[in-house]
Amino acid sequence: MNLWRLEWLRLIRTPRAVTLLAVFIFFGLVEPVLTRYQSKILAHVGNGVRIVAPPPTPAQGISGYIGEITGIGLIVVVVIAAGALSFDARHGLAIFLRTRVTSIWRLVMPRYTASAAATAAAYLVGMLAAWYETDLLIGSLPAGAVFAGYLCAAVYLAFSVAVTALAASLVRSTLASTGIALAILLVIPIAGTFRAVHDWLPSTLVGAPVELLEGTHRLVHYLPAFAVAVAVSLGALAIAVQRLAAREL
């Protein structure tokens, strides 16, 4: 038993993996259906009001999925990551771990990696489900743009987990860590309203899957945000490790 296996068991023996997969696959399966039949659904609930909408594009099928994932999906990711990274929330467990490891990095690294990898995997499966449904109901999608968009979104989700690690180093409780991480992740897009920094913010990566499918931008457009997300993630992890090492029990 090592700390990597511990994280694997944490995923499969608790509802973490099931929850992540269920949420991402559910939105992947349901959003293209809703997009395809949106006008019919609205007509049924519109009390006779006729709504005329243009036929949905394949990019819109994916757009619904991205929209749900950056809302509910992100909350699920942060809650699950905070549960793993807030190892000081339980005093007895913290003593068990901290008095035995030689460095806090040994504790943080597997927890971060497992949470980020599980999130990226769940996002990928959900994306494939959305792709399947979109292809079936609306139209085909270019594979290159789908995977380029996946890469951007996966980097953003890994960034979100790193922010959660930073939050866990600021407070002990899992709930407080979750709240702080979500607050940070919600504030970043607000900063994006300033045009000068918009393209550099990690939150720009959230819209990349749809914009790449629509052809609005090419992958190179997201390189600044990509670089900032990676750099800030590494910085957040470094600060988290430094703060956790300095924390007393």
Add this chain to the structure above:
Amino acid sequence: MRDSLLAAGASGPLSLPPHLLAALVPLLVLVVALDVYCLIDLARAPAMRWGVPKFVWVIVILFISAPIGALAYLFLGRDRSRHPPAPAVPASPALPASPPGQAGQPVLGPAAADGLPVVTTTGLTRDYGGTGLFDVDLLVPAGSVYGLAGPNGAGKTTLLSILAGVRRADRGTVNLAISRRRIAVCPDVPEFDGWLTACEVVDLARSLMGQAPDESAVTASLATAGLADMAAKRVGGFSRGMIQRLGLACALAGDPELLILDEPTSALDPAGRAELLGLVAAMRGRRTVIFSSHILADVQRVADQVGILRGGRLLYQGQTRDLIDTYLKPSWLVRIAGDAGPVAAAMSGEPWVTRVEPAGSDVLRVDATSLAAGERGIPAVIAACGARQVSCEPAAADLESAFLALTGAPAGA
């Protein structure tokens, strides 16, 4: 795929277009699978959070908009941290509480153990604003069982936390004669991930201490802690006593040179307490043990060295026997075969007797002016009366009495 499905016609069993049917089937499979998973998990769960009855969650999972009900159960339903009620802890003489800051200078007893000190501290201070730890000079000989006694809030956990390296001192130094990797710590309330088995927890403890996987060593540690039969069970269902035993198994798994135990018997039943204390006593000479307790009977039972903390200050440090002897009152309980009246009358006439009173039909309590006077005089008076002595034992010759005398707290407090 879409075109081929459309070409297949619209004659599905649900009268839905085939491409829509193909789109909805995976969704249906997901929702059903998730509900089944949740229902199985619900059936196996030992307890629900907030005491919500299981049937309520069945309704939520099945009838709340899928898959919201199932996801709500996964997030909020099962209580994965709760354990069954802990076994009752037997009543034991607990130390009286003491106000902080009323502490005297340390009384250093004679060095007891032959071993060199494993732990020494010099002027160790951690001030939490009037409470904490102040100028503690600890000396723990190698191979000894060092009992750290004191009332709640005396600073025991703070001292052990500093020794364990999870808190820092404001002032003073800690000198360890061994590597930190050779120290194992067991807190008063150990906690583990409830989804691991006991075997996996001990294996993890060994792995974290850099030891190679060894199934027999894991099994041996669990057996030593009395958990051999529970090795394959997940610790989420363990009682507090079993968790405490598991904490000890983890501590022993690394074969440490120094074992730090914080209130190790606090959650154990009488049999478990006796077993654990026997285990700790058996470690004497093989490894050094520092254990804290506010149950003085436990300290007296296993510790050859004792440190008395009060208000964050070390009031006494030395051999347990010396502490008891130093503060032993010159008072005895004398049991006589037959009528004790004549002996009592004879005793009351002696100049060295300060008080004599019956403590039962055939038992006298005799207080003397000094230990020496009593030890010489009592047998002489009994012999002069021609009475037969059944027993003569010091009254209140225990660590609790010594502690009360040392700290000046009233007896029975």
